[in-house]
Amino acid sequence: MDIKPIFLSLKQNKFMTILMIVQIAFTMGVLSSSVLVATDTLREWGMDSGIPHEDIIRISPEFFDENQDIGQALVKDIERVKQMANVINVAPSNAVPFTAENMINVYLTAEEDAQEYKTVVFHSDENIFDVLQLSLIDGRMLTASDVIRGEEGTTPENASQVMISQAMATALFGEQAAVGQTIWLAKSSDPVQVVGTYSNFMTGERLNGRGKSYQSIIRPQVKWSQARQPNYLIRVEQGKATAMLEDIIDVFYLERGRYINSSELLKRTQKRMYDGRGSRALTMLVISVILLIITGLGMTGLTAFQVTQKSKQIGTRRALGAKKSDIMRYFLTENSIITIIGLLIGVLVTLTITFELSEQASQNFMNLSVLLLTGLVMWLVNILAVWFPAKRAANIDPAIVTRSS
Amino acid sequence: MFNYNLQLALKSLKDRPALTFLTILTIAIGLGLYTTIKTMSYQGGQVPLAHKSKNIFLVQMDNREITAEEVTHQSRLVDTTYKDTLNLLAMELPGVEQTLNWYTYGILNVEDENINPVRATASVTSSNFFTMFEPPFLYGNGWDKATENNAEGVIVISKLMNDKLFGGRNSVGENVRIGTNVLQIIGVLDVWHLSRKFYDRGFSSGRPDNFFIPYTYAIANELPRIAGFDCWQADADIARSFRNENTQRLLNSECAWVTFWAEIPDEQIENYQQQLNNYIEGQKALGRFPREILTYVTNLDDQFSYINGRNDFMNVFSIISTLFFAVCLLNAVGIMLAKFMRRTKEVSLRRALGAKKKTIIAQHIIEVVIIGFLGGLLGIFVAYLGLQGMMNIQIYSSDYTRRLEDLQPLFALDFTMIAKAFITGISCTLIASIYPIWRLCNTPPASQLKSQ
Numbered sequence: 001m002d003i004k005p006i007f008l009s010l011k012q013n014k015f016m017t018i019l020m021i022v023q024i025a026f027t028m029g030v031l032s033s034s035v036l037v038a039t040d041t042l043r044e045w046g047m048d049s050g051i052p053h054e055d056i057i058r059i060s061p062e063f064f065d066e067n068q069d070i071g072q073a074l075v076k077d078i079e080r081v082k083q084m085a086n087v088i089n090v091a092p093s094n095a096v097p098f099t100a101e102n103m104i105n106v107y108l109t110a111e112e113d114a115q116e117y118k119t120v121v122f123h124s125d126e127n128i129f130d131v132l133q134l135s136l137i138d139g140r141m142l143t144a145s146d147v148i149r150g151e152e153g154t155t156p157e158n159a160s161q162v163m164i165s166q167a168m169a170t171a172l173f174g175e176q177a178a179v180g181q182t183i184w185l186a187k188s189s190d191p192v193q194v195v196g197t198y199s200n201f202m203t204g205e206r207l208n209g210r211g212k213s214y215q216s217i218i219r220p221q222v223k224w225s226q227a228r229q230p231n232y233l234i235r236v237e238q239g240k241a242t243a244m245l246e247d248i249i250d251v252f253y254l255e256r257g258r259y260i261n262s263s264e265l266l267k268r269t270q271k272r273m274y275d276g277r278g279s280r281a282l283t284m285l286v287i288s289v290i291l292l293i294i295t296g297l298g299m300t301g302l303t304a305f306q307v308t309q310k311s312k313q314i315g316t317r318r319a320l321g322a323k324k325s326d327i328m329r330y331f332l333t334e335n336s337i338i339t340i341i342g343l344l345i346g347v348l349v350t351l352t353i354t355f356e357l358s359e360q361a362s363q364n365f366m367n368l369s370v371l372l373l374t375g376l377v378m379w380l381v382n383i384l385a386v387w388f389p390a391k392r393a394a395n396i397d398p399a400i401v402t403r404s405s
Numbered sequence: 406m407f408n409y410n411l412q413l414a415l416k417s418l419k420d421r422p423a424l425t426f427l428t429i430l431t432i433a434i435g436l437g438l439y440t441t442i443k444t445m446s447y448q449g450g451q452v453p454l455a456h457k458s459k460n461i462f463l464v465q466m467d468n469r470e471i472t473a474e475e476v477t478h479q480s481r482l483v484d485t486t487y488k489d490t491l492n493l494l495a496m497e498l499p500g501v502e503q504t505l506n507w508y509t510y511g512i513l514n515v516e517d518e519n520i521n522p523v524r525a526t527a528s529v530t531s532s533n534f535f536t537m538f539e540p541p542f543l544y545g546n547g548w549d550k551a552t553e554n555n556a557e558g559v560i561v562i563s564k565l566m567n568d569k570l571f572g573g574r575n576s577v578g579e580n581v582r583i584g585t586n587v588l589q590i591i592g593v594l595d596v597w598h599l600s601r602k603f604y605d606r607g608f609s610s611g612r613p614d615n616f617f618i619p620y621t622y623a624i625a626n627e628l629p630r631i632a633g634f635d636c637w638q639a640d641a642d643i644a645r646s647f648r649n650e651n652t653q654r655l656l657n658s659e660c661a662w663v664t665f666w667a668e669i670p671d672e673q674i675e676n677y678q679q680q681l682n683n684y685i686e687g688q689k690a691l692g693r694f695p696r697e698i699l700t701y702v703t704n705l706d707d708q709f710s711y712i713n714g715r716n717d718f719m720n721v722f723s724i725i726s727t728l729f730f731a732v733c734l735l736n737a738v739g740i741m742l743a744k745f746m747r748r749t750k751e752v753s754l755r756r757a758l759g760a761k762k763k764t765i766i767a768q769h770i771i772e773v774v775i776i777g778f779l780g781g782l783l784g785i786f787v788a789y790l791g792l793q794g795m796m797n798i799q800i801y802s803s804d805y806t807r808r809l810e811d812l813q814p815l816f817a818l819d820f821t822m823i824a825k826a827f828i829t830g831i832s833c834t835l836i837a838s839i840y841p842i843w844r845l846c847n848t849p850p851a852s853q854l855k856s857q
Binding site: 016019020022023026027030062064065066067253256257258259260261268271272275278279280282283286287290291293294295297298300301302304305306308309 | 424427428430431434435438511512514518521522523524584585718725728729732733735736738739740742743744746747794795798799801802804
């Protein structure tokens, strides 16, 4: 099919052509930047949490009555919760997956200029492995006899043996075995020995942002003070968590003089972790989709206009033996040329916008395949938009020419 | 003539209804999004206490060390020290009211064991707060100066707290506990809508405070203080500890952390500024205020115009929605062209039979106004949906910590916005129709009639 007449026709309708190109470029720019931001966020949503987060409940109580004995409450709480039907296991913990933002540096040597490794340390007891369903990769599991318990003021000693996550082991020791190695939990102090490695689980947004979501350390100690009261992680039978939440809160309120600060499924904690970026990306996405619809509507309208304008030419072509499909193809090709020019300019707009966004968030949003896919979708939408008026054009009666209007 | 034109316009609207509908839809969607964003920035930017916002002032003094960094804008300057707060409160000027604020939180609970405690954010303030900022009372009222001076345990709670702890009944006179401290309820506020909570300089939206207590009581009972403590070098290391401990040291320190407000009648403004300078001169003699005198007395209007201008999120969306509306209008131009140009034959016939350009234009303008009107109507509906959507996104993204009740006024379409949307819709449609109508009217008479 000859493309030349199409260009001639486009040249004749400069106003229309430029209008459409600008519009497509603009839509492409907004649509693909928001799709890029959204897919980046959604990709992180798809990251494996490593734990059955739909079946784990976190409870964070806070005593406001300083006369209450936190240690005693801890024992009673665990006893009460374990007696409940459908509860599998419970563990106290200083941190909660998805919101463990207490990032620290650990070191491999005691030297002053030792390299820093980012991580989060969970203080918990031997039950945390069962609660979070962490499996043993290497070495041995921590047991009840490793756990140090007590009030912070009266229990100065700390656990000297820890387990680390698989990702942590790789970050620290690479190919070497982690078991038996020593790491320093603070600069030149607090050395601990690694006795085992466990399967990865997600820590929180601060490590996510650094691409180190799974670096964690579990230290077998449960300590408390008025200022630092442990959270509880409770795993229940599959699918029972939502229904049990209220009952579990009631059980915790049996202990007077305190307030249940947070009580939720870890599923919700995870949702909150992503919310900040997610909702903005989704708003942009909705706006872009509406914009895409508008562009499609505009295409339909403009093509309908062209068809009306050109009905005589179309009739002539048909009378001269052009098939219906030829007429269809003419409009589809014309539209595709406009779309492709628009898309090319749109890619430049996208590059500018994503560059700005990436600078701001110090995170690379660019993803070539997403960009290409967005372009393809826009092209398809435009084809669809042109299809109906083009079909009407194809149905123009060749006899229209004889009317010589 | 008008009737005839109207009839023609209506007939033309019904001709190719799909294109008419497309035009209306395009305008409605563009206008809807535009109005959504405009309403959000209009409602979010409204200055509270409009009837006296120009007389409500934030008072700041530069008490910092000689080595501190230069400050060129009010928003960068520190708050007030506790010492200065007390001294300024003692300053008596006719017609001038002053108050202070800092932020605290507490776990509110009652004797009744069936009612679970609630964690609540709160404001520590003075008796003038209620007369200056005029929160609406449901029951009771604020405390008086005498109660404040005795550091009595009185408290004003929000409607939400009253509903949760007392089932919504008139709880004035009853006791409530913050942690283990017992206080007597003296007033219950009704829902208090502020576009932004200005009095703590946080300017947050949709997160009202849940209780209010006298500053004297908060100090005497060492309630936690959530504040940024801008301290001199000597105290910088322990600044964080001031949140929960070292109360006496904080009160005597040069740490600035209290937000200080004054309501000053017009005729006293100059005098107030003068008194402030005199006060600082006096303090300089005692070895304080080592820097050159720098004070900011900024009214609510100025603070809000600064804050609104810096709302990046809103500004970006404002640009996007305007561009979006422009694209929609360009589209409408195209669709109207398609619609009108079909009529060249008819128009040239009418022109040939003696119809004036004016008549043709009038007929099409009526048609366009109807399209604009319908587009505006549908656009307002789209805007309503858009606002509901945006509100739910905000509730979702705050993880349901903000409540519908508190956010609703920020997303409300009021009469002003509806009228504006209508006018914008109709006038923009008219502008968009200029080119199509011009093309149509310039069809030479009888040009389309050859040999028909």
